[in-house]
Amino acid sequence: MIKALIFLLFKEMEGGCRIMATSNKNRMSVSEMIEQQKKKRKFFNQLERLIPSLLLIIASISVLTTIGIVYTLFAESVAFFRNVPILDFFTGTILKPLSQNPEFGVLPLLNGTIISTVIAMLVAGPIGMMSAIYLSEYAPDNVRRVLKPLLEILAGVPTIVYGFFAFTFVTPLLRMIFPSIEATNILSPGIIMGVMIIPMIASLSEDAMSSVPNSIREGALALGSTKLETTFKVVIPAALSGIIASFVLGISRAIGETMIVAIASGSSKNFTFDITQSMQTMTAYIVEVAGGEAAAGTTIYYSLYAVAFTLFVFTLIMNLLAKYISRKFREEY
């Protein structure tokens, strides 16, 4: 029905053109033609009045998506918490969904998520930040123009490709150096996740630093500061809110990242802090359980939603926090 409406509206435009062309032969004046057209337009004018509502309906799809996500996650999580006490879920250190006496403690997953995120940020934080400093403060224009898009490519590589790379290249490489590392471990995907997040932190931090006006840099340089001092003592403090926001968004991205950890970190649900071992993140758990075609209605099926809900809340908080920081502490130069 919507399509038909759109079709009609588009048809009307073309019709208008054709009438103009044919009526030319009858030597009508333009104003006469416009008058004639007006009558025919009435119907379409009414149709045109519907356009805002039509567009509003389309625009509301994104709102419906949010409602859909929150509703499904919430409703099915409620079903889950009917079977598993909410306290047991959030404080349990044992996760054995497939055993005879299944236990659903989310802490092993939270632990895996946090550890992989920390590893990723240890890579992406300093390297992304230093790249941002180089691009914003040091790089000559022509070098920046080459390096920036190249760095963006890193962000465009599908995560499955990173997962493959972590599993088949980085892990064997790490095992050559540290033989005690397991074939699936949290270290390797953590590092590669960090590499994936570098461009995000680099580009957002660079934006924040570039928006610091040059006059402030000149003020510092004119006092005899080196570029390094200008950067660390003036530019970075001035851009701090944007830089912190970029880190928070990086964390959010790491928490939500799925394929790299699902492939390279295996599915061990141990509650451990040993980064040479396999650990499962919340996202990887969802992949494992959903891919195993858990039958609808079982506790393990509902556990998907409880875990996803936890994940959703975590990333939402991070994203809102990032927005809050960059808005609240934005410098007005």
Place this chain on the structure above:
Amino acid sequence: MSTVMEKKINLKLVRNPNENNEPEAEKEVVYDTKGLNLWYGETHALKNINMEIKEKEVTAIIGPSGCGKSTYLKTLNRMVELVPIVKTSGQITYKGKNILDKSFRVEDLRTQVGMVFQKANPFPKSIYENIAYGPKIHGIKNKKILDEIVEKSLRGAFIWDELKDRLNDNAYGLSGGQQQRLCIARCLAVEPNVILMDEPTSALDPKSTLRIEELVQELKKDYAIVIVTHNMQQAARISDKTAFFLNGEIIEYDNTDHIFNNPTDERTGDYISGRFG
């Protein structure tokens, strides 16, 4: 805001008569520019500039927009190099050393030569931190000494009484005129020998302008001051020497009195009487 003032030039208005009586020979030459040429890419922005700048004097540089006066000023502390396509030839000696020589460290130069910009550019920090920034990067860490420097610098810029109770406030809360004087204080804190001023009052109201002009008169007792200005009234009021730039060349450089009352070059006279620019 000051166009009305500019139209009517009354030179003897504010000039301090006893300044002219000081013997020239006693003053040391700080900057000596010889055959300076500067290009922005293909544009020849400064052509064969020769100019001496002396201590304890105010040297004004006037000229229409785009004549190269700001470029010359920024060459004096090599800030002009922030534009990557700049090329120079000739030499500028500062206290006997050629600053255009690549082996001359810009950081050293800029420590000794302070600069005040067209638009006040305080750091987004507290008033205290703005002043303490310079001494800190140059290695002064002692809190007591820093406190003293802050007070001395703010007093030097005649803004201590206004700001002494709000040193920890953000500098962005100050008025435009206060910000500019804060920037002057920030520059004094590193105890430079020369202060370069790039149209420091162009963004200020007449009252703040006057205060800065008074400050300049005070500062010249200790510093060499080079000031680029659009406002000829201002040049006439506060400077001892005036250079008139046109199309990248120095048309005339002489005592301010001479330039304004009896210019040698016709173009200088035309510019001063408002016939162009």
Place this chain on the structure above:
Amino acid sequence: MTTKYMDAQLVEKRMSSRVRKNTGWKGLFFASTLFGLVVLAILLVRIFTQGMEYINIDFLMNHLSTDASRAGIMGAILGTAWLMVVVIPVTMIIGVGTAIYLELYAKKGKLQSFIATNISNLAGVPSIVYGLLGLTLFVRALEFGNVILAGGLTLSLLVLPIVIVAAQEALRAVPGQLSEASYGMGATKWQTVRRIILPAALPGILTGAILALSRAIGETAPLTVLGIPALLIPFPSGIFDTFTALPMQIYYWTIDSSLVAEYANLAAATIIVLLILLFLLNSIAILIRNKFQQRY
């Protein structure tokens, strides 16, 4: 100025080490910038050396097979192509429609900022969560099953924020004089939008849409949740067929490579195909952008 606090000689002495520090850090900053690029280079070299020799007509055209030497990825290529057939129209209509509403029709106010905030929050939702939405809504509640339509709609919702934001920017970049000229001749709002603003914004919209599309076809996580099979299924021929897609194929071959080592090479070969596809899409986007940039 009576007292001097700054010791000129000391300042000059310290300057050498300060300047050296600056040079040293500059090198470190540059090396950091290169680090990411070096990893990217290693990744590409590794994948190409590993997978290139497996790429031939048979590999591209054959059905899947458990026998590594006979396995082909035509099914996955077709699956990805069919996904694009769903994603392109859905994201274009909803994405551009939403952008037009937000930029040109909505009154600045609570509703508009609510929708805009909602979109920016959606952009931060992990892709796997979209997978669960797709599983619940399209696969189960609407009973599509794990078919192309379900996968395509899930991916569409996932990349929708990208298309909306790109289209908004493109619409915003159209100079106001253009639409004013149109209104000045008595054109209605919709006529102006359809005939003046949309054509002017089209290159920007297309660029954004293509980038969103390349994001969609590289996505794996939501598809794993939908339960896309790794079975030997017939080639899909419509949006209601079950399917596999390139990233899913890579996923299965990668995790099974611990059982059959050669699967890793097949995964690498499939990655090459996927990367080439993405490269082509991005090239088109860049071409469009360069060709139509700043016509006004």
